[in-house]
Amino acid sequence: MSPKDAIPLVHASLGEQELAAVAEVFASGWPAGQGPRGKALEAQLKERYGAGDAVAVSNCGAALHLAMLALGVKPGDEVIVADYTFPAPAHAVRYVGAVPVLADVRADTGTIDPQAVADLIGPRTVGIIAVDTVGMPADYAQLQTLADRHGLFVVEDAACAVGATYQGREAGALAEVACLSFHGRKGATSGEGGALIATDPAVGADARLRSSFGIGSIFDQAQVVGLPIPEFTEIGYNFKLSDIAAAILQVQIGRIGELLKRRSQVAARYGELLADEELLTLPQVPEDRTHAWQSYMVTLDPSVDRAALAKDLRAQGIGCGHGTWATHVQPVFAGKETCPVSADLFARNLAIPMHAELTDDQTERVAAALRTAVRTHRTTPGRAA
Numbered sequence: 001m002s003p004k005d006a007i008p009l010v011h012a013s014l015g016e017q018e019l020a021a022v023a024e025v026f027a028s029g030w031p032a033g034q035g036p037r038g039k040a041l042e043a044q045l046k047e048r049y050g051a052g053d054a055v056a057v058s059n060c061g062a063a064l065h066l067a068m069l070a071l072g073v074k075p076g077d078e079v080i081v082a083d084y085t086f087p088a089p090a091h092a093v094r095y096v097g098a099v100p101v102l103a104d105v106r107a108d109t110g111t112i113d114p115q116a117v118a119d120l121i122g123p124r125t126v127g128i129i130a131v132d133t134v135g136m137p138a139d140y141a142q143l144q145t146l147a148d149r150h151g152l153f154v155v156e157d158a159a160c161a162v163g164a165t166y167q168g169r170e171a172g173a174l175a176e177v178a179c180l181s182f183h184g185r186k187g188a189t190s191g192e193g194g195a196l197i198a199t200d201p202a203v204g205a206d207a208r209l210r211s212s213f214g215i216g217s218i219f220d221q222a223q224v225v226g227l228p229i230p231e232f233t234e235i236g237y238n239f240k241l242s243d244i245a246a247a248i249l250q251v252q253i254g255r256i257g258e259l260l261k262r263r264s265q266v267a268a269r270y271g272e273l274l275a276d277e278e279l280l281t282l283p284q285v286p287e288d289r290t291h292a293w294q295s296y297m298v299t300l301d302p303s304v305d306r307a308a309l310a311k312d313l314r315a316q317g318i319g320c321g322h323g324t325w326a327t328h329v330q331p332v333f334a335g336k337e338t339c340p341v342s343a344d345l346f347a348r349n350l351a352i353p354m355h356a357e358l359t360d361d362q363t364e365r366v367a368a369a370l371r372t373a374v375r376t377h378r379t380t381p382g383r384a385a
Contacts, residue, residue, distance in 0.1 A: 010185040011317030011355040013259050014248070016179055021247035024029070033240025034208075034217035041246040042195075044253055045180075049173040051067045051197045053204020056246055057211050060159040060181035060194040060241035064092035064129070065175045066207040067196060071127065071153050073098045082112035082131040082138070082157070084342040087327040089129040089157050101125070102328045104339035108284045108298075109133065110324075110349075113341070114142035121146070127153035132161035132171050134324060134351075135187075135292030136285065140166055140174045155179065159194075160294035162187040162262040167288050185355075187292050188252035190245035211239035211294040220249035262356040263293040266363055270296055270352070279374040281303055296354040297323045299345065300374065306350060308377040309349050313352075316369055323349035 025031055038056050045054035057063050068367070073079060075097030081089045083102040090100035103116040108131040117128060128147060130138040147154045158164075159181035161171035172178045182193035198204040209216055216237030221228045252259075267283070274280055281299040285291050300306055306322075313320045326346035328337050353366050 003317075006317035007319060007353050007358070007366060008320055008355075009351060009353050010186045011357045012189050012191070013255070013356045014189070014252075014306055017251045017255075018248045021251050022244055025244050025247045027122075028243075030219060031242060032219070033242050034212060035219040035243040035246075035335045037246040037250065041241075041250050041253075044250060045195055045197060048253065049170065049178070049197050051173065052199045052201040053208075054198075055196045055204050055207045055211060056241040056249075057194045057196060057207075057239045058241055059183070059192055059239075060157070060179050061088045061091065062211065062237070063179035063194045063196040063207075064088055064127075064155070064157065064239070065095050066210055066239065067155050067179060067203075068092050068096045068098070069210060070196075070198075071155070071177065072085040072204045072205040072282075073126060076124065076361050077126045078122065079127045079129060080117050080125060081121050081129045081327070082133070083327045083339040084110050084345055085131040085133060085157070085324055085327065086159070087325055087330060087333060088159070089131060089155075090327050090333050094131070096125075099124070100327075100333065100336070102333065102337045104341050105133070105345070106139075107212075107341050107345070109136050109138075109286065110345055111136055112143070114139050114146060116339075117143065118146055119149055121152070125150065125152060127155065129155045129157055130175070131157040132159070132164060132292070134295040135160045135164055136283075137161055137164050137171050137174060137289045139165035140164055144175070147170055153177070159183075160186065161292045163256045163289045164292035171292065176200065177203060182249055182252070186294055187263070188249060188256050190248040190252065193241050193245045193249060195241075199347040209233075210236045212236060213238060217226060260292060262358075263354060264291075266354060266358050267291070267293045267296055269360065269363045270367060273364065274371065275299070277371055277374065279378065280370075295323065295351045297349045297351050298370070300348045300350055301378070302348065303378045303380045304374050305377040305379050306348065310350065312373045313369060313376065318366055318369055319353050321351040322346070323351045325335070354364040
């Protein structure tokens, strides 16, 4: 298989517009963080999400960590976290010495199950981290009702969901704090990067200060006549986003509609090509939300050998992956929780190529190869998923 014929699982849509923006930063003399391009990006995000503040940071994991600190999560507190996800939310809770309590998910959407959340609320619970699973927004109306009833915060992990909507509102604006990712496989990317979006400006101010070792913007201080010497009054972190990345993201944020339109077309075509395949269950999108299609995951019938199928597809130059993680089965988070739906999705889901650069021919080739492979690697009669 020639490399040029390969169909990668992911591919970033970066081009001449982004290169031109980077050239401007090079000419400016300030490539580091919290400079003019970073400020411009934050203003752009604040306006887009109608937020009290937006803070550009190095990645979504940093945003989640800063959110826990800004919301006052303390050692021994419990935060209910969606189980079926890249386990960054559970890591963030652990970073501050608190306890992640893992909640099972809906079988149809893979998003946190509000009833599972309700069953886990206890005297030490202080908040909920919902995850927009691979681009599918969670059930925020029900989650916010629970949070209001029990005096809890809600954080939206919208890492995968830039461009998605829930009940007419955009992902990233569905909770009091939202965390975005601009990793290379996301709908808007600078390779790496993230943002914290807050309705309360005080939360944003806290996150911004902590993201720069607790001393604020060196760029701002350099503009002051004289010699301001900042003082370190609390422990902070180096979570700044470079102005190089911020410039790329200013372009990418402007392209979200264009890039999401193509991803949605690919998803719709997969749906047409795979609709009658009894050994696959396709993604289901409830009527009250739209999907960002960071990933396109199919659920395999239990009779299909996923590892053998993946090996087959990759041998044909077609990228694929397991999807995302069941956090509760990871050794570092193993505990008393059982999340059977999450565990089942972790065992049976398969991610196939999804990005805005996929051509119609490539999409059709992936679907045809997948249809053949599921039959080839069916090990037992099984049942339809």
